[in-house]
Amino acid sequence: MFLLPALAVFVGFFYYPLYRLVDMAMHRENRFGRGDPPYVGTTQIIDTLTGSDFVEGVTHSALYMVYTVPLGLVLGVLLAVAANRKLKGIRAFQTVFSSTVATSVAVASVIFFTLVNPEVGYFKDVTWLSLANPDTALFSVSLSSVWQNLGLTFIIVLASLQAVPVEMEEAAALDGYGPLRHFWRITVPLISPALLFLAVVLVVHALQAYAQIELLTNGGPGTATETLLYKIADPQGIRSVGVKASMSLGLFVLTAAVAAVQYGLLSRRVHYGD
Amino acid sequence: MATDQAENAHVPVEPVRSDSGLRRHLVTFGWYATLVALALVILFPIYMLILRAISSPIAYINAGQPLRLVEPEWDIFSRAWTDAGMARAMLVSVVITAVIMTAQFITSVLAAYAFAFMEFPLKKLMFAVVIGTLLLPIEVTLIANVRTIRDLGWLNSVQGLSFPFLATALGIFLIRQGFMAVPRDLRDAATLDGFGHLGFLFRVAVPLAKPVIGSFLVISFLSAWNQYVWPRNATDSGSWQTVQIALRTLTTTRIDEINVAFAGAIIAALPLVVLLVFFQRQMVRGLTAGAVKG
Known part of the structure; x- marks a missing residue:
């Protein structure tokens, strides 16, 4: 049957691991990790998800969204609006503005290493960008994501702007709309579906932030830049497998919540049609 | 930018005031x-x-x-390429990306065909199983999947690096959408001509859905090439590092040789730069697939 190959992968590496996570979260390893860990029911899950480590991870992930999503959207719209006009050489600007899609998160992180690394970074003495200060480190790391997301945001907002019907623009011009009123009354509503889509994508990117943290700070100083995923996925971390599995279940719930919002938005879009 | 889109680009019309x-x-x-x-x-x-x-x-x-x-x-680039192991990492990345793209193409096309053209029991349930995987990204299942490939002895192997990505719901959705646009009459005509399911799929449906498949392959390439969290956890040997993971290792170099990491990042970005230069239209279409048209 045609479905079998895909289903085999989905069962083996998507659904079975969910069962396995629950199983791992219900066994607590002893301090030395020897022998089979004993079954402890849901106590380890409850301990972990109410513990300060998990709460800190969620807080840092949420902060990461606050730092990256609004700024990313505003800059993306600014880039697209600026580049959506007939000027000589506009193609060159459009290429430059999309260029960050050619960087992976790891490459973008190395790029920001040259800017904010406390020892060799170009801006190492700029206090509000300091990776050495627990109060500014997470924000500083997040700027690498903002920069890296720009290309994608630009491309999608620009495509959406170019889909705005010309008649719409002409009607607005006849009504004597100035540029600002035009932007808020005509442009923003018309590109709002693309903006909603991008908001969801950027939230997901923030939840998935990992490489930038490992390359720029290793979670430090202290635990100041440890997001939830970092606590789960850091192979050098001190947490036991049971604790990591419990945190993964927490991440699953958060992911499901984001997906539910995403689904809600998408199904609403169907009603106001394209 | 995409040339077909740029034709539609328009200057916001100037207000009908007398502009000097x-x-x-x-x-x-x-x-x-x-x-x-x-x-x-x-x-x-x-x-x-x-x-x-x-x-x-x-x-x-x-x-x-x-x-x-x-x-x-x-000479920093040649040092990064040979001494610092970027050549080997590039090879690993190319192989893994090729395996993932090929497999995703095959599994997605087959599944999309089943959902678009065939009737079978439990079709709705099967579709729900596909949708459900969207709730289970690799970040969530990471810890359990690492244990699975460890049990299988697949740490540091092509199988271990690629298996969780051999099928993807996104590919099935996109290509199914493309197939739905294929007229039913064509299917009937093909049956009369003696085409079986596979013949129709690869001789008629796939060629007709080329743009969608192209967009999907772009997404597939980008996500496979840029992966970080999984290869970081599915390898613990330097010789199985992908380029992205090799970059992390390079950033831990001594300060007086840290530029080898910067050169490594340039090398790691080159394939995507080439893609952006030569396949800009496909790339833009791939990235906007699902965003603008919904």
């Missing part, structure tokens, strides 16, 4: 100034990467971090 030529020139100048400023924000980090890759690290800092090259080490 001077004012129009000022507006144009203002937009150019904005565009240049924005371009600098995007290009400055890239410029710094290149500058720092070629400059000798300690000499650069001692020179007070100027915006020009300091004691250039032109």
Whole structure:
């Protein structure tokens, strides 16, 4: 049957691991990790998800969204609006503005290493960008994501702007709309579906932030830049497998919540049609 | 940018007020100034990467971090390629990406065909199983999947690096949408011509759905090439590092040789730069698939 190959992968590496996570979260390893860990029911899950480590991870992930999503959207719209006009050489600007899609998160992180690394970074003495200060480190790391997301945001907002019907623009011009009123009354509503889509994508990117943290700070100083995923996925971390599995279940719930919002938005879009 | 889209680009129509030529020139100048400023924000980090890759690290800092090259080490790229292992990492990345793309193409096309053209029991349930995987990204299942490939003895192997990605719901959705646009009459005509399911799929349906499949392959390439969390956890040996993971190792180099990491990042980005230059239209279409048209 045609479905079998895909289903085999989905069962083996998507659904079975969910069962396995629950199983791992219900066994607590002893301090030395020897022998089979004993079954402890849901106590380890409850301990972990109410513990300060998990709460800190969620807080840092949420902060990461606050730092990256609004700024990313505003800059993306600014880039697209600026580049959506007939000027000589506009193609060159459009290429430059999309260029960050050619960087992976790891490459973008190395790029920001040259800017904010406390020892060799170009801006190492700029206090509000300091990776050495627990109060500014997470924000500083997040700027690498903002920069890296720009290309994608630009491309999608620009495509959406170019889909705005010309008649719409002409009607607005006849009504004597100035540029600002035009932007808020005509442009923003018309590109709002693309903006909603991008908001969801950027939230997901923030939840998935990992490489930038490992390359720029290793979670430090202290635990100041440890997001939830970092606590789960850091192979050098001190947490036991049971604790990591419990945190993964927490991440699953958060992911499901984001997906539910995403689904809600998408199904609403169907009603106001394209 | 995509040429087909650029044709539709339009200047917001000027208000019907009597604009003096001077004012129009000022507006144009203002937009150019904005565009240049924005371009600098995007290009400055890239410029710094290149500058720092070629400059000798300690000499650069001692020179007070100027915006020009300091004691250039032109051999840094060959050092990153051979001594620092970027060549080997590139090979691993190319192999893994090729395996993932090929497998995703096959599994997605087959499943999409089943959902678009065939009737079978439990079709709705099966579709729910596909949708459900969207709730289970690799970040969530990471810990359990690492244990699975460890049990199978697949740490540091092509299977281990690629298996969780051999099928994807996104591919099935996109290509199914493409197949739904294929007229039913064609299916009937093909049956009369004696085409079986596979014949129809690869001779008729796939060629007709080429644009969608192209967009999907772009997404597939980008996500496979850029992966980080999984290869980081599915390998613990230097020789199985993908380029992205090799970059992390390189950033832990001593400060006086740190530019090897910067050169490594340039090498790691090259395939995507090439893709962006030569397949810009497909890339834009791939990235906007699902965003604008819904």
